[in-house]
Amino acid sequence: MGFWKSLFTGAETDTPPRDKDLSAKTLTEVSSQDRGAQIVFSTERDIDLYELEELCDAVGWARRPIRKVRKAIEHSFLVVTMWEVQGNRRRLIGFSRATSDHAFNATIWDVVVHPDYQGKGLGKTLMKQLIKKLRSEDISNVTLFADPHVVDFYRNLGFMPDPEGIKGMFWYPD
Amino acid sequence: MGFWKSLFTGAETDTPPRDKDLSAKTLTEVSSQDRGAQIVFSTERDIDLYELEELCDAVGWARRPIRKVRKAIEHSFLVVTMWEVQGNRRRLIGFSRATSDHAFNATIWDVVVHPDYQGKGLGKTLMKQLIKKLRSEDISNVTLFADPHVVDFYRNLGFMPDPEGIKGMFWYPD
Numbered sequence: 001m002g003f004w005k006s007l008f009t010g011a012e013t014d015t016p017p018r019d020k021d022l023s024a025k026t027l028t029e030v031s032s033q034d035r036g037a038q039i040v041f042s043t044e045r046d047i048d049l050y051e052l053e054e055l056c057d058a059v060g061w062a063r064r065p066i067r068k069v070r071k072a073i074e075h076s077f078l079v080v081t082m083w084e085v086q087g088n089r090r091r092l093i094g095f096s097r098a099t100s101d102h103a104f105n106a107t108i109w110d111v112v113v114h115p116d117y118q119g120k121g122l123g124k125t126l127m128k129q130l131i132k133k134l135r136s137e138d139i140s141n142v143t144l145f146a147d148p149h150v151v152d153f154y155r156n157l158g159f160m161p162d163p164e165g166i167k168g169m170f171w172y173p174d
Numbered sequence: 175m176g177f178w179k180s181l182f183t184g185a186e187t188d189t190p191p192r193d194k195d196l197s198a199k200t201l202t203e204v205s206s207q208d209r210g211a212q213i214v215f216s217t218e219r220d221i222d223l224y225e226l227e228e229l230c231d232a233v234g235w236a237r238r239p240i241r242k243v244r245k246a247i248e249h250s251f252l253v254v255t256m257w258e259v260q261g262n263r264r265r266l267i268g269f270s271r272a273t274s275d276h277a278f279n280a281t282i283w284d285v286v287v288h289p290d291y292q293g294k295g296l297g298k299t300l301m302k303q304l305i306k307k308l309r310s311e312d313i314s315n316v317t318l319f320a321d322p323h324v325v326d327f328y329r330n331l332g333f334m335p336d337p338e339g340i341k342g343m344f345w346y347p348d
Contacts, residue, residue: 064278072277077249099273099281103246104238107273107281107317131345141344142279143319148339159343165322168342169333170315171305 036085039093039122041129045079051092059112073097077106078137080130082113082122093117094126098142100132106134108144127157145170211260213267213296217254225266233286247271252268252311253281254304256287258294267291268300272308272316280308282318301331319344 049066057063073079082094093114100106109131113123134142145168146154151161162168209269225242231237247253256268268287274280287297309318319342320328325335336342 068277072275074275075251075274097275099279100249101246101271101273101283102249103242105246105273105281105283107279107295108264109279111273130196135347141341143313143344146341146343148341151341151343154343157345158347159345161341161343163344163346166342166344167318167322167325167335168340169318169325169328169335169338169339170335171317171331171333173309173332 001125013041037084039125040083040085040090042081043079043133044081045073047073047079047081047092047095049073052095054139055092055095055112055114056110058114060146061112070114072109075099076109077102078130080123080126080133080135094122096126096130098130100134100137100139101135104139105140105141105143108142111144124157125154127154130159178260182237211258213299214257214259214264215300216255217253217307218255219247221247221253221255221266221269223247226269229266229286229288230284232288235286249273249275250283252304252307254300254307256300258291268296270300270304272304274308274311274313276311276313278313279315279317280313282316285318297327298331301328305331 049069052069053063053066076097077100079095079097081092081096084091084093094112094117096108096111098106098108108127111123111127113126131142144154144159144162146159155161223243226243227237227240250271251274253269253271255266255270258267268286268291270282270285272280272282273339282301285297285301287300305316318328318333320333320335329335
């Protein structure tokens with residue numbers, strides 16, 4: 001974990017779950033950081049979408065309509081965000097989400113860590129939170145589509161490219 | 175289309191949509207067949223799950239708990255089934271479904287055509303129905319994970335493996 005302490009303490013809030021079928025408590029996990037700041041993970045979906053847009057801008061993603069981003073978050077099975085919290089200030093520094101059929105398969109989308117916070121193991125921790133939550137929901141098939149430069153990042157987390165020759169494919173209109 | 179006539183007639187039922195956000199009318203499309211039988215496509219989810227299990231058995235898939243299959247169908251964004259209809263008898267001969275965030279991405283799962291009906295272009299027609307519906311819902315990124323022996327089937331439908339080096343990856347627990 002390098003700069004960040006690896007100690008996590010579960011701190012479940014009493015916010016009711018958004019989706020009864022998810023049967024998931026809103027989860028906030030806290031990682032202590034040196035110098036008084038904390039890294040906090042949350043499955044809350046009440047995100048300032050302009051703050052999220054800023055985060056995505058910072059890594060150079062193409063802008064997407066806020067309206068569609070809101071809909072995508074609403075209809076994702078799981079959203080895990082990462083925050084730096086210092087006193088009563090908090091800053092969104094990471095985001096990830098997964099679609100799912102709530103039974104067998106999940107697909108992870110939109111994993112992002114702010115450039116200022118990259119290279120500290122935080123992306124790995126964010127992904128581990130997401131995977132842990134998916135597994136706790138009895139999802140056995142956790143999948144994603146990785147850009148070439150992050151294939152090794154996901155490989156180190158236990159993801160395998162093209163297992164048994166299975167090919168990720170994208171439809172392109174004629 | 176070979177044996178099957180390629181003429182489709184849209185015949186929308188007045189069944190209310192299951193998911194308001196999908197804003198999709200339940201769609202039944204009909205393809206005429208020689209000898210009095212018809213091939214019918216439907217997005218209805220009221221499927222006899224034992225009939226679906228029989229279909230999946232016929233192609234040699236491992237059995238899955240009915241309870242989980244029901245949940246997966248309920249939480250899929252879209253289900254398209256294919257039926258042979260003769261008089262008032264109907265037989266489930268194909269199935270497909272997709273998960274989605276209802277905004278950007280969809281992932282297709284569980285595409286199956288009964289062996290007796292393979293090699294007639296029906297799998298292709300089933301997929302085209304599914305893609306058409308996803309596109310009509312403004313989903314721009316249609317994806318799937320293809321077993322090696324069906325990569326060419328999907329390629330012929332316009333799916334590209336590993337576009338720009340993007341890798342499909344599956345998580346395997348340690």
